[in-house]
Amino acid sequence: MTEVVLRAEALAKTFHLGFLRKRVEAVKEASFDVHRGEIFGYLGPNGSGKTTTLKMLMGLVFPTRGHAEVLGRPVPNREAKRRLGYLPESPYFYDYLTSEEFLDLVGSLFGVPRRERRERARTLITRVGLDHAHGRPLRKFSKGMLQRIGIAQALMGDPELVVLDEPMTGLDPIGRKEIRDLMLELKREGRTVVYSTHILPDVEMTCDRVAMIFSGRVRNVGPLSELLTARLLATEICLRHNVGTIPALPAGANLRKAPDGMMVDLPEGADVDAFMKAALAAGSSVISITPRHESLEDLFVREAAQDKGAA
Amino acid sequence: MNRINAIAWNTFREAVRNKILYSLLFFAVLIILSALAIGNLTLHEEVRTIRDVGLFGIDLFGVIIAVFVGVNLLYKELDLKTVYTILPKPLWRWEFVLGKWLGMLLTLAVQMVVMGVVLGIVLAFEGAHFDVPMAKAVWLLFINIMVVTSIAVFFSAFSSPFLSGFFALGCFVVGRSVPDIRALGEKVSPGAKTVLNLFCNLVPNLHLFYPSGAIVGAEEVSIHRQFVGADYMISATSYGVAYSVVVLVLAMLVFRKRDFV
Numbered sequence: 001m002t003e004v005v006l007r008a009e010a011l012a013k014t015f016h017l018g019f020l021r022k023r024v025e026a027v028k029e030a031s032f033d034v035h036r037g038e039i040f041g042y043l044g045p046n047g048s049g050k051t052t053t054l055k056m057l058m059g060l061v062f063p064t065r066g067h068a069e070v071l072g073r074p075v076p077n078r079e080a081k082r083r084l085g086y087l088p089e090s091p092y093f094y095d096y097l098t099s100e101e102f103l104d105l106v107g108s109l110f111g112v113p114r115r116e117r118r119e120r121a122r123t124l125i126t127r128v129g130l131d132h133a134h135g136r137p138l139r140k141f142s143k144g145m146l147q148r149i150g151i152a153q154a155l156m157g158d159p160e161l162v163v164l165d166e167p168m169t170g171l172d173p174i175g176r177k178e179i180r181d182l183m184l185e186l187k188r189e190g191r192t193v194v195y196s197t198h199i200l201p202d203v204e205m206t207c208d209r210v211a212m213i214f215s216g217r218v219r220n221v222g223p224l225s226e227l228l229t230a231r232l233l234a235t236e237i238c239l240r241h242n243v244g245t246i247p248a249l250p251a252g253a254n255l256r257k258a259p260d261g262m263m264v265d266l267p268e269g270a271d272v273d274a275f276m277k278a279a280l281a282a283g284s285s286v287i288s289i290t291p292r293h294e295s296l297e298d299l300f301v302r303e304a305a306q307d308k309g310a311a
Numbered sequence: 312m313n314r315i316n317a318i319a320w321n322t323f324r325e326a327v328r329n330k331i332l333y334s335l336l337f338f339a340v341l342i343i344l345s346a347l348a349i350g351n352l353t354l355h356e357e358v359r360t361i362r363d364v365g366l367f368g369i370d371l372f373g374v375i376i377a378v379f380v381g382v383n384l385l386y387k388e389l390d391l392k393t394v395y396t397i398l399p400k401p402l403w404r405w406e407f408v409l410g411k412w413l414g415m416l417l418t419l420a421v422q423m424v425v426m427g428v429v430l431g432i433v434l435a436f437e438g439a440h441f442d443v444p445m446a447k448a449v450w451l452l453f454i455n456i457m458v459v460t461s462i463a464v465f466f467s468a469f470s471s472p473f474l475s476g477f478f479a480l481g482c483f484v485v486g487r488s489v490p491d492i493r494a495l496g497e498k499v500s501p502g503a504k505t506v507l508n509l510f511c512n513l514v515p516n517l518h519l520f521y522p523s524g525a526i527v528g529a530e531e532v533s534i535h536r537q538f539v540g541a542d543y544m545i546s547a548t549s550y551g552v553a554y555s556v557v558v559l560v561l562a563m564l565v566f567r568k569r570d571f572v
Contacts, residue, residue, distance in 0.1 A: 015572065058399040060571040081401040088395035094321065096328040108317035109400040153396065 004069075005161050005192050006034035006057065008218075011066035013052050026052040028216035030066070034194050034209075036160075039187050041207035042196040045304060049216040050196040051089050054165050058086050071161060082110065085154035089165040089196075091146060095139035099130055099149050102138060103156055110157035124152040129178065143170040151182065162186055164195040168202055180206050200296045212300065214307035220299070228294045235266045238287040239279055247278035260287050314402050315410040322414025323421075326380060335379065336422055339372030343429045347436060358439040359535055365430040366445075366534065369423065370452050370521065374483055377419060377456040381463025382475035384411050385566065394571055405563040412464055412559055416457060423453050444538035448523065451544070454551035455520035459483050461555040462515070465562040469569070486517030490525070515554050519547045 011030040016023055027049040034040045044050045055061040057068050059076030068075040071083050093102055100121055107117035125131060128148040133141065138149065147170060154162055164183075168176045176199070183193050183206050197203060203210060204224065211221040220227050239246065240261040249255060252267035253275075264279075266272055276286065326332055346364035350357035385408070388394040398407065427449050431441035462482045466475035485492070489511050496507035518525070522543070523534040532539050539547075 015570070055395075055571065060395060060398060062568075062570055078401045078403065081399060084399065086396075086399040088392065088399075090392075091396060092392045093396060094325065094393055096325055097321075101324075105317055105321050106396075106400065109314050109397070109402055111313060111401070150396075157400070 002035040002037075004033045005036045005071055006040075006163075006194060007067075007069040008032050008053065008057065009067040009069075011053060011056050011063050011068055012216075013049075013056060013061060014064045025216055027056070027063075027213075030056075030211075030213060030216075030218040032211040032218055032221045034161075034192060036192055037187065037190060038208040039183055039193045039195075039206050041203040041210040042194060042213065043198060043200070043203060043210055043300065044196070044213035045198055048213045050213055051165055053213065053218075054086075054163060054194075054196060058084075058163065082157065083160045085157055085159035085162045087147075087150045087154045087162075087164045087167060090169065091150040093138050093146065093149065093153070096137055098135055098137055099125055099133055099141075099152070100135075102149065103153060106153045106156040112157070120156060120158075121152075124155055127155075128152045128182070144172065144175045147171060147175070147179075151179070155186075159191065161192045161194070164193070166197060167195050168197055168199050176202060200300055204296050210296075212303055214303060217307075219303060224296065228296065228299055231268070231294070232291050233268055233294055233298070234292045235270070235272050236288075236290040236292055237264045237266065237272075237275070237279070238262070238289075239264065239284040240287055246284065247275065247282045250275060315406050315413065318397075318402075318407055318410025319414035319417060322384070322411050323417045326415070326418040332376065332380070332418075332422075335372060335376050336425065339368055339376075339422075339426050340429050342368035342372070343426060343433055346430075347433050350437065357437050358434065361430075361433055361437060361439070362445065362534055365433060366448055366452070366523070369426045369430065369449060370455070372426070373419065373423060373452055373456040374459055374480075376422060377415075377460045378463050378476050378479045378483070380415055380418065381460045382467045382472040382479060384415055384464050385467045385562075386470075386472050386475070389571065398571070404567050408464070408468070408559070408563045408566050412461065415460055415464075419456055419460065420453065423449060423456075444534050447538055447544055448534050451520040451522070451547060454548055455517055457555050458486075458515045458517065458520075458551050458558075461558040461562070465558045465565070468562045468565040482514060483517060486515040487521065489514065489516040489518050516550070519550060522547075 008030045011027060012025070013027045014023060014025050030049070030053045042050055042053070052061060056063045057070060057075060059081075070077065071080040073080040094105070097105065103121035103124060104117050107120060112120065125134075128151055130145060130148055130152070133145060138146065141149065147167065151164070151167065154164065167179050171179060180202055183195070186193050207224060209221070209223050210227065211218050213219070238258050238261055246255065246262060246264075249264065250266065250270045253270060254265040256263050256265070264275070266275060272289075276289075279286065343365045346361040346368070349364055350360040353360050388397075388411075394407075398404065427441065430445075434441055459479060459482070463475060463479040466478045470478070492507055492511050496504040496511075499507070522532050522539055525532060530537065
């Protein structure tokens with residue numbers, strides 16, 4: 001049985017905002033487990049309760065109901081925090097410090113001896129690609145650089161569990177790829193990574209398991225392979241053709257232009273063999289046939305629509 | 312303890328790199344230097360004037376800096392969200408508050424030393440020296456700003472800087488007027504007197520830290536003649552430390568229960 005390193009049991013948080021104490025249910029029910037050694041994606045649209053859930057797990061916000069455990073201990077626990085690294089959403093750090101000074105401060109909070117702190121800070125600065133910013137105060141860092149130093153500080157305590165809140169926000173495609181690679185590297189090192197995001201392609205490329213939260217309620221917890229249905233949604237056929245060589249389309253099919261020719265989308269249940277025969281007989285040549293199964297985006301959009309309908 | 316040291320040292324470093332504090336310190340030094348000019352306008356009272364104006368400058372700017380930094384101490388961490396990065400580290404919330412407070416005290420102590428040194432130079436210019444009564448007076452002013460700082464930190468644990476500043480300065484003004492409020496109590500009804508006495512016991516008696524000119528033990532004490540003795544220094548310091556600790560513990564309790572949204 002895989003060890004659970006992070007557990008949320010029916011977590012809920014209600015805020016009372018403003019002078020009139022307006023009631024806002026940020027998280028209605030969040031239950032999920034994160035297993036040791038995996039990359040776990042916490043997905044949800046903006047304002048769905050992702051950050052509030054992570055803040056409850058980090059001890060920054062007290063849950064109204066429910067129970068949270070990190071590394072086998074109820075939140076908040078200093079021993080658990082010692083083995084945990086956290087990057088908040090849109091991080092803001094002490095901007096009068098240089099990256100070395102900031103990592104030194106973080107290292108001292110973890111009780112890392114001075115010499116080791118310096119060594120570790122140097123290694124991490126290189127690892128996140130900030131060697132060129134040596135001696136520069138954080139106020140002069142770009143958003144991407146701040147995100148990198150944020151990840152470096154999350155790793156300063158040599159954590160078993162790394163929790164990253166929206167780590168891809170504000171990064172360009174190269175920066176995103178570097179963060180994805182870093183997460184996979186952390187997994188290879190035996191660490192557990194939890195991150196929240198709404199950038200679905202990143203999740204498909206990195207996550208072993210996911211949980212989705214919509215309007216404060218967690219749904220669909222599990223491996224991506226189990227959550228996505230195996231059924232065929234459509235078949236995409238790319239044809240090279242001469243004018244007038246496209247055969248009659250079956251009901252529900254679409255025809256659109258593609259860079260190499262024409263793309264035909266045949267719906268679920270359409271007779272692909274019959275259409276192929278007709279196309280070949282009409283003088284078209286087939287460039288590609290792609291079966292399209294349900295993607296994470298399909299699932300996400302379907303769940304979001306259901307949530308909207310339920311609301 | 313290392314964690315508290317780390318927070319304290321970082322708070323000190325932040326203050327040292329804050330240009331606004333330098334401006335305040337500059338004005339404080341300017342007031343102390345102006346004592347030289349004011350002293351020269353008097354007849355044979357140069358040293359007396361320099362001592363009075365110098366101590367007034369240290370007192371005034373010490374309190375302004377204490378309130379200015381104190382009210383922002385925790386609020387800034389919340390407003391800029393730096394607290395989100397620091398609190399998930401292996402650190403208790405009370406350690407964070409204590410570290411911030413100690414860092415601020417260190418900042419204020421350094422500023423008091425700078426102001427004291429400038430005053431000493433100004434006195435030397437007039438052929439006088441920074442004697443033991445002056446050192447005692449500056450020490451009491453330091454305890455005074457320690458209490459004010461603790462009050463400012465307490466309010467900043469749950470309120471905006473404007474309100475915290477307003478309350479902290481209010482406490483300072485009322486705290487300095489405790490003997491006057493007690494005297495007022497003698498002139499009102501017994502019920503009102505009880506309320507006023509209760510109020511005076513609740514607010515810090517900051518008059519203790521500016522005793523020059525007051526009657527202590529049936530004798531008038533003065534920075535220019537006979538200043539307070541060691542027993543007064545010990546009891547006033549103990550009172551200031553105890554009051555600060557109580558207020559700081561209250562700030563920690565408030566901070567402990569806060570949601571960082």
